[in-house]
Amino acid sequence: MTGLVSLVGAGPGDPELLTVKAVKRLQEADLVLYDALVDRAALQHAPQARWAYVGKRAGRHSIAQETIERVMIRRALRGERIVRLKSGDPFVFGRGGEEALARAAAGVPVEIVPGVSAAVAGPALSGIPVTHRGLASAFLVVSGHAESAYLPVLGSLAPQAATVVVLMGLATRARLAALLLARGWAGATPAAIVLAAATADSHTWRGTLADLGNAPLPETEAPGLLVIGDVVQVSAQLEEMLSNQSQPQRATGV
Amino acid sequence: MTGLVSLVGAGPGDPELLTVKAVKRLQEADLVLYDALVDRAALQHAPQARWAYVGKRAGRHSIAQETIERVMIRRALRGERIVRLKSGDPFVFGRGGEEALARAAAGVPVEIVPGVSAAVAGPALSGIPVTHRGLASAFLVVSGHAESAYLPVLGSLAPQAATVVVLMGLATRARLAALLLARGWAGATPAAIVLAAATADSHTWRGTLADLGNAPLPETEAPGLLVIGDVVQVSAQLEEMLSNQSQPQRATGV
Numbered sequence: 001m002t003g004l005v006s007l008v009g010a011g012p013g014d015p016e017l018l019t020v021k022a023v024k025r026l027q028e029a030d031l032v033l034y035d036a037l038v039d040r041a042a043l044q045h046a047p048q049a050r051w052a053y054v055g056k057r058a059g060r061h062s063i064a065q066e067t068i069e070r071v072m073i074r075r076a077l078r079g080e081r082i083v084r085l086k087s088g089d090p091f092v093f094g095r096g097g098e099e100a101l102a103r104a105a106a107g108v109p110v111e112i113v114p115g116v117s118a119a120v121a122g123p124a125l126s127g128i129p130v131t132h133r134g135l136a137s138a139f140l141v142v143s144g145h146a147e148s149a150y151l152p153v154l155g156s157l158a159p160q161a162a163t164v165v166v167l168m169g170l171a172t173r174a175r176l177a178a179l180l181l182a183r184g185w186a187g188a189t190p191a192a193i194v195l196a197a198a199t200a201d202s203h204t205w206r207g208t209l210a211d212l213g214n215a216p217l218p219e220t221e222a223p224g225l226l227v228i229g230d231v232v233q234v235s236a237q238l239e240e241m242l243s244n245q246s247q248p249q250r251a252t253g254v
Numbered sequence: 255m256t257g258l259v260s261l262v263g264a265g266p267g268d269p270e271l272l273t274v275k276a277v278k279r280l281q282e283a284d285l286v287l288y289d290a291l292v293d294r295a296a297l298q299h300a301p302q303a304r305w306a307y308v309g310k311r312a313g314r315h316s317i318a319q320e321t322i323e324r325v326m327i328r329r330a331l332r333g334e335r336i337v338r339l340k341s342g343d344p345f346v347f348g349r350g351g352e353e354a355l356a357r358a359a360a361g362v363p364v365e366i367v368p369g370v371s372a373a374v375a376g377p378a379l380s381g382i383p384v385t386h387r388g389l390a391s392a393f394l395v396v397s398g399h400a401e402s403a404y405l406p407v408l409g410s411l412a413p414q415a416a417t418v419v420v421l422m423g424l425a426t427r428a429r430l431a432a433l434l435l436a437r438g439w440a441g442a443t444p445a446a447i448v449l450a451a452a453t454a455d456s457h458t459w460r461g462t463l464a465d466l467g468n469a470p471l472p473e474t475e476a477p478g479l480l481v482i483g484d485v486v487q488v489s490a491q492l493e494e495m496l497s498n499q500s501q502p503q504r505a506t507g508v
């Protein structure tokens with residue numbers, strides 16, 4: 001009798017952006033291991049399960065990865081259904097691959113339940129399509145956490161050749177912007193910062209690549225992502241149209 | 255009394271990868287406009303609604319985009335709840351931006367409900383993480399449909415600097431592979447083709463960039479995506495470990 005470890009994407013923040021399959025796995029779970037950015041509202045789907053916080057964030061207690069591994073494997077081999085709930089998608093900077101390999105190596109059945117990634121949904125919920133006909137037919141998602149991660153790709157990509165989405169890039173945004181400008185990107189390239197995407201506290205700054213490094217932001221511990229590319233202007237157009245709607249007017253031609 | 259047009263991502267194919275919010279919008283809908291790749295099982299969530307197929311695919315009838323626009327706007331202004339159900343995510347090559355702008359310009363409230371994109375979930379369900387520590391800290395999603403779309407980005411990206419995911423690249427894969435090889439990518443770079451991701455008919459080919467152009471594929475009308483990068487080897491490792499599990503053995507060290 002062997003259990004199952006499900007690596008489940010919890011989506012970008014809004015608990016309604018969980019998938020139907022994620023909800024099912026939560027409902028059947030004996031144990032749920034969740035990380036820092038997962039909305040606690042997901043709890044409602046698994047009141048029967050033990051919940052353990054295993055996230056890592058500054059100033060908060062965190063359980064060592066090795067301990068998590070050991071607990072998961074022991075319990076799964078006992079027949080328990082374990083959900084490893086990860087914010088966004090497990091395979092977009094979620095270390096899902098490492099966890100899947102560790103489970104498989106230990107002889108534990110493992111499955112992946114993809115989630116809505118903040119890399120696409122974060123911009124989308126601020127009105128920014130990562131692709132848009134005539135503006136972008138490619139998008140790049142990169143971690144801004146370390147220069148070794150973003151330098152090879154951002155240092156080579158031709159200016160304006162793709163929408164650039166940077167996760168974990170709040171702290172390094174001045175350096176990232178300087179790199180792109182040095183590489184030949186226009187200072188006037190539209191850019192945005194989306195804080196706390198898909199939550200009630202969401203905040204969007206919109207400006208240009210030249211201003212990105214010094215954009216004034218509210219103090220927050222929330223995660224943020226950067227979007228650089230002409231597609232950012234779509235959100236400005238949408239906002240203008242929608243604000244016009246709040247004035248009394250009638251649509252014409254319909 | 256004004257209705258609402260919801261641009262809803264239906265996910266990559268598996269109806270369980272609809273989000274909770276997508277299901278809610280379907281349940282409340284008066285009219286659902288869906289495209290070719292949306293699984294008909296999504297129908298079950300909206301038996302009360304009128305369903306209209308508005309997809310475009312070779313050999314099938316398709317309704318002109320203008321007609322769709324007109325119908326949506328007229329009905330929304332009458333107070334109806336309209337779901338525009340798009341496969342994957344509405345903003346990943348889904349023309350969601352164009353539809354949102356058209357709705358907003360016509361004075362119709364519009365919302366975006368992000369979905370699970372095949373660009374990430376397709377590889378994931380074949381065991382391929384688009385990012386993986388030590389292998390890739392960036393991924394690029396590009397349309398293989400037209401050279402004008404992929405040439406600027408694939409022609410500039412430094413070899414191996416990111417995982418490359420190509421949607422709509424089945425027909426152009428030989429040219430895409432040749433372009434990357436000419437740009438200096440190693441012929442031994444792992445590569446995969448995922449057909450009909452997230453469906454019962456899913457099929458994965460795995461090989462190298464050198465073989466990608468001539469990979470033998472089953473005859474299919476299903477959509478396919480290409481993945482190029484070292485992360486493809488993770489799926490090979492996972493597969494090997496999981497096949498070992500089917501032989502009688504006991505996990506050790508736990």
